[in-house]
Amino acid sequence: MSSRNKSTPVSSLNSDPGHLTRLKTLLAKIRHFENLPSDIREEIAVAATLRHFDAGQVIYLEGEPADAVYLLESGWVKAVRMSREGREQALLFLRDGEVFGDVAAFTGTAYPGTAIALEPVDVWVIPAKNLLDLTAQHSELAMAFIRHMGERVLYYVGLVEDIALRSVEARLANTLLRNAEQHDGILIVPRRSWTTFDEMAVRLGTVRDVLSRALHNLEREKLLEVGRHEIILLDPTGLEKRGSL
Amino acid sequence: MSSRNKSTPVSSLNSDPGHLTRLKTLLAKIRHFENLPSDIREEIAVAATLRHFDAGQVIYLEGEPADAVYLLESGWVKAVRMSREGREQALLFLRDGEVFGDVAAFTGTAYPGTAIALEPVDVWVIPAKNLLDLTAQHSELAMAFIRHMGERVLYYVGLVEDIALRSVEARLANTLLRNAEQHDGILIVPRRSWTTFDEMAVRLGTVRDVLSRALHNLEREKLLEVGRHEIILLDPTGLEKRGSL
């Protein structure tokens, strides 16, 4: 599935006025970067290039030198780590308005995981060199990245706790609750085309069979209902209880 | 064991000249902070207070608002996360020259884990407010923290991979190799007074019994030898093989 064909450079004409305003608009929607002064946003914008990736394409590979930082404009991306035996562990699921690739760029190392587009995706690519310079110059930008990376650390601490201390069932219950949306008063987790059991298993750090069992256990106990296009959370309170086991 | 008695404020006379040079010397030894200009180091130093903790004392608790950042001058500290059932997962083991508590201070949240002194410890305490101000003012300091937090993220990614994808035996082999020291041409992992099987188990995210089994398996296969005061790695190459299983 995951191929590494060349992505389509949609817009590399950095001076194009539409390009600039489009990226500045995106920056205004990104957590920690919303309040950057206009001139800094502009400097970022001129360094950035828009690229498109299709579903399944690799944006960057684990181990590659991190020479770019990515701003996700639309679509979902996952970052995964693979073991030698081929098992996958999801590190992050990213949606529009999220930044990735920054950590390795700032530490000057290789990307710690592989980034794969889960669906057609538009990303802005900023060369690491440019971003490092800008960050060293503008303390607002530096503080934004400090906060951003701080949140990443907190997220990973949570992930460690989840994997180390909780059962698959508990992790599943938590993940479902976190991704639920209100629809007509009931909680629903929408299933996108790429939300297969395999992907969900990777997300929880397990394999399909185990995930399937856990899901059907919860279904048997009337805590939820698995549909083809969504998972209906029948008993959020009950699920929350399971989440801490 | 872990009590929360008041720590001894050893030196709070910030203008004491010995105080200043002592902390500036420490800063010069801390990764990412070695090359800070003298005036910045001085500004940090005047805000800092030296404190002492005895073995087992809690430096801060998970969930407490993060209003200070710590620089570890001597001794070992661990940061752990506890589940409701009382199981512990180690997040970090920290030694002299390491910084901790910074992430939560910068994100303005609560500490994600509990910090406990494993032996008598001297730490410099910097109020979060002061450090935040200094970081916003001095881009060198900001970049230092960006790099520091970046390394933390990379560390946690590794920890996630370890816990999710590797067996206890593999994690054990890796941890031993990472903590080994050369003595007379042989690799030895020294056992400090607090390096009990229980602590080692927490470090690997498991329980004593399981750790004990793994250790004796490796011993039976002549890969290592468990002594009272050290673990001798007889076959580093063999251990490395185990480390990826």
Place this chain on the structure above:
DNA sequence: TATTAGACACGACAAAAGTCGTATACAAAA
């Protein structure tokens, strides 16, 4: 020297997670 608390060994067992083979259902493509 006698006592005691903590660290560790060991075997039996239980539970969770992972593996495998095979069967079925469905959707997209031919």
Place this chain on the structure above:
DNA sequence: TTTTGTATACGACTTTTGTCGTGTCTAATA
């Protein structure tokens, strides 16, 4: 409509991890 590939179901089984009870050793202390 038929074909084909992918997603999922399901039961049997293995391995790994976690739990429990009991017993031994040792170092510190009385």
